[in-house]
Amino acid sequence: MADSNQDEQISELKNKFQQRVISRREFIRMLTALGISVSAGGIFMDMASATEKSGNSEAQSGYTIIFDPAKCTGCMACAIACAEKYMQEIAPEQARHTINLEFSRIRPMRFQFVDFVNVCQYCELIKWAEGTEQHPCEAVCPTGALHRVKKGEGRGGYTGMGYMTVDRDMCLGIDTCGRCLEVCEDQFGSGISFDPIEGKAQVCTRCGGDPECVKACPEEALQFIPVQVNGRYYANNPDHAAELLYKKMFNKERAL
Amino acid sequence: MSAVYGFTGKIARIDLSAGSVSIIEPQEEVYRKYLGGWALGMYFLFKEGLAEPDKDPLGPENMLQLLVGPVTGIAPNPRTAIVTKSPYGFNCITLCGGQGGANLKFAGWDGIQIVGKADKPVYIAVIDDHIEIRDATEFWGMGTEEAEMAMRKKVLAPIETSGSTLTESDLTKKWAKLRPPKNQGIGGKRLASTWVIGPAGENKVWFANMVTEGARAHGRYGSGAVAGAKNLKGIVVRGTKGQKFADKKKFLQIMGNIQKREGTSHFWRTYGTAGASVHEANIVGGYPIRNWQWESWADPRTVKTLSGPFVDQMSFVRKQACPGCALHCLYPARISSYNEMMDETITDMPDWEAMGMVGGNIGYLEAEGTDPGDPYGGTFEDMTENAAKTQYTTWFSDNTGMDFIEGGALLGLLMELRQRDLIEPADLDGIDLKWGDLNSVKAVLEKTVAGEGIGAVLARGTYETARYLSRKKENDEIMYYSMTGKRYAQPAHGARSNHDRNALDYVTVVRPCEHTGGGSKAFMKNPIDYDGAVNGQNFNAAVNSMVYCLFASGFWGDEGNVELVKAVTGWNDFDKKDFLKVGERAYALSRLFNLRSQNIKEPRKEWDSPDMFPARWFKEPLPTGPYKGKTAFNGDTAKLFDECLPQYWAQRGWSRDKGIPEEEKLKELGIAGIAGNIAAKLRS
Ligand code: SF4
Ligand code: SF4
Ligand code: SF4
Numbered sequence: 052m053a054d055s056n057q058d059e060q061i062s063e064l065k066n067k068f069q070q071r072v073i074s075r076r077e078f079i080r081m082l083t084a085l086g087i088s089v090s091a092g093g094i095f096m097d098m099a100s101a102t103e104k105s106g107n108s109e110a111q112s113g114y115t116i117i118f119d120p121a122k123c124t125g126c127m128a129c130a131i132a133c134a135e136k137y138m139q140e141i142a143p144e145q146a147r148h149t150i151n152l153e154f155s156r157i158r159p160m161r162f163q164f165v166d167f168v169n170v171c172q173y174c175e176l177i178k179w180a181e182g183t184e185q186h187p188c189e190a191v192c193p194t195g196a197l198h199r200v201k202k203g204e205g206r207g208g209y210t211g212m213g214y215m216t217v218d219r220d221m222c223l224g225i226d227t228c229g230r231c232l233e234v235c236e237d238q239f240g241s242g243i244s245f246d247p248i249e250g251k252a253q254v255c256t257r258c259g260g261d262p263e264c265v266k267a268c269p270e271e272a273l274q275f276i277p278v279q280v281n282g283r284y285y286a287n288n289p290d291h292a293a294e295l296l297y298k299k300m301f302n303k304e305r306a307l
Numbered sequence: 308m309s310a311v312y313g314f315t316g317k318i319a320r321i322d323l324s325a326g327s328v329s330i331i332e333p334q335e336e337v338y339r340k341y342l343g344g345w346a347l348g349m350y351f352l353f354k355e356g357l358a359e360p361d362k363d364p365l366g367p368e369n370m371l372q373l374l375v376g377p378v379t380g381i382a383p384n385p386r387t388a389i390v391t392k393s394p395y396g397f398n399c400i401t402l403c404g405g406q407g408g409a410n411l412k413f414a415g416w417d418g419i420q421i422v423g424k425a426d427k428p429v430y431i432a433v434i435d436d437h438i439e440i441r442d443a444t445e446f447w448g449m450g451t452e453e454a455e456m457a458m459r460k461k462v463l464a465p466i467e468t469s470g471s472t473l474t475e476s477d478l479t480k481k482w483a484k485l486r487p488p489k490n491q492g493i494g495g496k497r498l499a500s501t502w503v504i505g506p507a508g509e510n511k512v513w514f515a516n517m518v519t520e521g522a523r524a525h526g527r528y529g530s531g532a533v534a535g536a537k538n539l540k541g542i543v544v545r546g547t548k549g550q551k552f553a554d555k556k557k558f559l560q561i562m563g564n565i566q567k568r569e570g571t572s573h574f575w576r577t578y579g580t581a582g583a584s585v586h587e588a589n590i591v592g593g594y595p596i597r598n599w600q601w602e603s604w605a606d607p608r609t610v611k612t613l614s615g616p617f618v619d620q621m622s623f624v625r626k627q628a629c630p631g632c633a634l635h636c637l638y639p640a641r642i643s644s645y646n647e648m649m650d651e652t653i654t655d656m657p658d659w660e661a662m663g664m665v666g667g668n669i670g671y672l673e674a675e676g677t678d679p680g681d682p683y684g685g686t687f688e689d690m691t692e693n694a695a696k697t698q699y700t701t702w703f704s705d706n707t708g709m710d711f712i713e714g715g716a717l718l719g720l721l722m723e724l725r726q727r728d729l730i731e732p733a734d735l736d737g738i739d740l741k742w743g744d745l746n747s748v749k750a751v752l753e754k755t756v757a758g759e760g761i762g763a764v765l766a767r768g769t770y771e772t773a774r775y776l777s778r779k780k781e782n783d784e785i786m787y788y789s790m791t792g793k794r795y796a797q798p799a800h801g802a803r804s805n806h807d808r809n810a811l812d813y814v815t816v817v818r819p820c821e822h823t824g825g826g827s828k829a830f831m832k833n834p835i836d837y838d839g840a841v842n843g844q845n846f847n848a849a850v851n852s853m854v855y856c857l858f859a860s861g862f863w864g865d866e867g868n869v870e871l872v873k874a875v876t877g878w879n880d881f882d883k884k885d886f887l888k889v890g891e892r893a894y895a896l897s898r899l900f901n902l903r904s905q906n907i908k909e910p911r912k913e914w915d916s917p918d919m920f921p922a923r924w925f926k927e928p929l930p931t932g933p934y935k936g937k938t939a940f941n942g943d944t945a946k947l948f949d950e951c952l953p954q955y956w957a958q959r960g961w962s963r964d965k966g967i968p969e970e971e972k973l974k975e976l977g978i979a980g981i982a983g984n985i986a987a988k989l990r991s
Contacts, residue, residue: 124628124635127406128566131381131631134549135559148312150381151549152413153466160497161406163456163521164639164653166627169496182479191477225466232493233473238486241495245466247547269570269633288495290460300624301641301653307456307497 110260112202112212115278116157118168120296123159123272125166129264130155136263140209141219142248153247156255157264162293162307165300168273170264171235171242171255172286173215186215187239188231188254196221197231197252205259212260217252225250240286312553313377313875314338315415319438321431323537324367324423328438331420339878339885340977343376343417344854345400346893348390351420353896353981357392358903364392364399364529365511365536367424373502373542374418376854378875379408380550382558383565383631384856384863387411387502389530394513395768395795397901399528400818402851404629404637405520407500413546425538430503432462433544443540450706451505451518454541462499462543469493503541504531505708510758511535512766514713520627522637522655522705528795528818531708553877561871562631568862569633575858578615578623579636584659585610588799592934593807595668595799597726597742598719599790599923601679602801603932604672608683612672612690613662613697621691622698623656629856636858642702644695645688649745654702660822663799664715665700669722670742680931696745703749707756714755716796717769718748723788730776730785736760770794790921792820793914802924804934805831810924811940811951814914816844817897823847823857835951837958845890848897852889892976894959895968902967903985910965915948962990 134155138146141154152158157170176183176190183190189197196218205211222228225245231252232243244253255262257275265273278284287295293307316338318331341347352358355370362368372390379385385408393399411419414435421431428443441461446454471490475483501519508515508531515531516524525531534540552558569575574582588594589610592602604610611617621643628635637655644650657666666672671693674685685693704711721740724730732739736754740747754762764775773789790797792813800808800822808822809830816824825847829839850860853868863871868886873879907913914920924939940947953963960972967989973979 121625124626124632125406126628126632126635127630138549148551148553148555149549150552150555151547153547153549158496158498161500161520162497163452164624164627164655176479176482180481181485182481190479190482191473193477225469228472229469229493230473230477233469233471233491234477234488236493236495237473237488237491241493244496247466247549250466269566289497290495293497301639302651303641303653305452305456 110207110212111275111277112214112260113278114257114260114275115173115284116170116255116257116262116265117274117276118170119272119274120165120167120300122270123166123168124270125159125161126269127152127159128267128269129157129168129273130159132263132267133157136258137253141246145248151247153244154253156244156253158244160289160293162290162297163305165293165296165307167289167293167296169241169289171215172240172284173278174239174284174286187234188243189215191230191234193228193230194221194223196223197254200256200259208259208261210256210259212257214257214259215254216256217254219249219251222251224252235286236288240292241289242286312551312877313872314417315412317416318418318420319416319433320420320422321438321440322423323421323425323429323440323539326440338377340889340892342849342852342889343379344374344388344402344852345390345848346852346889346896347418348372348374348388348400349398349893349896349900350981352390352392352398352900358900358985360396360904360906362392362904364394364396364533367422367537369422369533369536371421371530371533371537371539372418373411374854375408375412376852378871379854380412381409381631382562382855382871382875383569384629384859385409385631386629386854386856387525388851388854389517389525391530391533392904393528394511394532395529395819396905397528397793397819398817398897398904399530399533400851400897401516401525401527401530402854403517403519403523403525404856405500405523406630407502407519407544408854409630410500410544410546412550413548414544415546415548419542421537421539424536428538428540430458430539430541430543433542434462434464435545435547446503446540447509448506451503451708452521452706454503454505455501455519455521458503458541458543459497459499459501462545463494463496464498464545464547466547467494467496467498499543499545501541501543503708504534504539505706505756507707507709507756508532508535509540510756510766512709512755512758513768514710515708516710518705518708522639524705524710526710527712527821529710552875554874557874558871561866561874565859565863565867565871566631566633569859572634572862575634575636578619579634579638579656580659581613581615581618581638581656581662583615585613585662588659588663588801588807590933591801591806592804592929592932592937593799593801595663595715595719595797595801596679597670598668598723598788599797599801599921600723601931602803602929603934604683605680605931606683609672609679612693613657613666617690618656618694618698621694632856632859634858640698642695642698644692646692646695649695649699652699652702654698654705657697657701660712660799661697661701665704665711665718666697668715668719668799669700669748671696671745673743675743693743696743699745700748700752703752707752709752709756712798713768713796714752716790717755717765717772718751719790720769720773720788721751724776724785729780729782729788734761734776734779769796786918787922790923792920794919795819797921798822802921802939803929803937804932805937805939806934809939810920810947811835811955812840814920814947814952815840815955817894817901819901837955840955841958842887844894845887847890848893849886849890852893888976892978895961895972895976896978896982898961898966899968899982899985899989902989911948911952915944965989
């Protein structure tokens, strides 16, 4: 076990790593130097034990997930990690024997020769222009089901630290509502999905500031980094994003 | 099937003539015996009576099956297997990676069987339990790349579609004024998988294939022609149900172990099969060069043209993996060329088979005016252009939906005949097909795809083309240049050096002339290790029945093949022997199928002829390389066919005279019921 001095050193390293001051390789090397055993190479964690451990690392607020399309191989490890974690929350009975990617809030989508990782980008409306500072989906939710969970509230490792979540009791579901996804696709991206059992909305909660997908990515294609407050992050519709990526990577246009 | 884990217990049977869908629910015992993919597909081909020689592969009676296995889904490295009767008359068992296998499982199916023939072009849309046969007129004629994307757009799960509920009143006033909602509802996600045929499949080119994700193909044996003959342009699958596991925790643990092992492979994680194969092939004497006249370039520098680092620097853009795979063997690429036609074409790598068959085999690599026995005379620019030619030909094949192994062999045959003045341009409708000439290659392939003029002959592949030309020219010598085994193209692995594949390997594999038989190393031992060879073959056939990637099988090991199956299915007594038995069953069934469907009465006699295996293997010593002077089996075909082959058959428990699985063997394998009659007929 690490003593408390070591704990501090680890958390400092972790901060540096998350802020990309040091690389993952350096991070692991330094941890090893501290006598902490780290699984080799960072390739695919052991998800069975990872889920048990989740919630133990330090949560960050005001961070976002970004994805590097040149590194991502479309392997879906992020989605499997997310689905496994949240299916247990939403449908524990079915989750005993099942893994279903529909419970994942992050979905790599394979277009042709490009993969786009679709996850909520936490876009914010701007007060002087749009009359509110809410997230667009949050703003149109008629019941308040889609809401932010304040620091100090929520469930560690799952919700909180200012990130959104959906109150499933209040959500009207895709059959009668779906406004959250509609406004997202209408003007931003496609950050909401609906669970396949009750059809209630799901949004990336950033695992309350300690996202599972980032840890699961074997290619270092996902990063959890502090949002720079110099404007706003925009989501993209997956098909539009894929077309852009295709153009950028291959210098050709293709309807995807 | 009752307690269903891993499997879904259901196979959809779609009759395109009747426009109907029914459900087959195999007994658990069937799954235990055959697992999925190859073995399960053969079982159904027998049940369907498709082994009978009068059943037309391109008729409505043929059945096209798309099958997965017990762990396909969340487990790493999933594939799909297509099992049907090949236009060539033998079995067609062909696997392919991508996300489709997982999607099919998530939709609740262990497979799809398609029989009959639609009266107009159709595609099949599978959204979970819901299966529709839809009009595909608008996609007919499209290349695979375009067709796949256009078709996929049309298939969304109910939770991805809904009408508009959003109104301006849901927005703030300012916001509504700036950007009122467009009232389009939802539908921006793309999560379905699609298999399509290209124009080659539509026109029933015998070696047409089915393609997914732009460049992944169920490459060999002509599955695309079977689909085309059914007027089936494609299959789109979107699954939302997930997969069930008996012991999920154990499953996740084993999955993590496999992935960690994969993550240590520098070979795969660097350039995939582009990494080492070209050098290795040149050194082991296994590079197809100008229709196998050479198997090594005298100057090894020639292979730099297609080496991993070189093509990476000129064209690779990124890496792509199948689900859960840390090997990521596919590299989408953008061609860099000084030739406008090729420049900026988007394709994948080329992988090794392409480097061989539409690279060396058709004379793309040598500098002009030199032959493979000369020092490399080219420049850096030549290398770039020549690599681009291989990539462009790969792209052309993928986009028209054609196997470039058979295609490359066909081109190699025609080019060598031209080299030797055995044919003239008039025989190819005026095309002067010379080594390395991309424009004439393209012209010949275009004719083949369209089935126009001489293309109608070429569309039946290498062997039939050689036969046609030898009759037309009244010259038997032409058959000598058909580099085909059992009437099917030799892939990019040599048979003469005894360090790549050997002749016995090619003679014994039940997927005609396949290069992934699994027995290669043991076959090349001295003395031949028959036991090891049979085990290796059974192993690969079992992997193809589990329907996961052969490249990954080394990283799975027994933990993957046995423990993972147990964790997924809950079959706690499943062991390594059971696993290998599945492969053995697949082998015996496929063997019987091929003998019956082609009406072969005396296999030894019929195959021991220069028409059935390339005489070049036995007669022509390798002219260059470390194995210079070698021929296959030292030219001793009597040893191969009269000594080794019977011994191999005996090792399998098959009869020494014809290689028919003995009654005892069929009983031991539990397949006497479905294949016993055919075996008895063949024996007599
Ligand atoms: S991406 Fe979509 S779901 Fe995420 S904040 Fe923006 S509108 Fe909401
Ligand atoms: S579907 Fe649920 S979360 Fe989305 S807007 Fe409607 S009520 Fe709110
Ligand atoms: S885990 Fe990483 S590499 Fe794999 S799909 Fe997700 S982002 Fe891409």
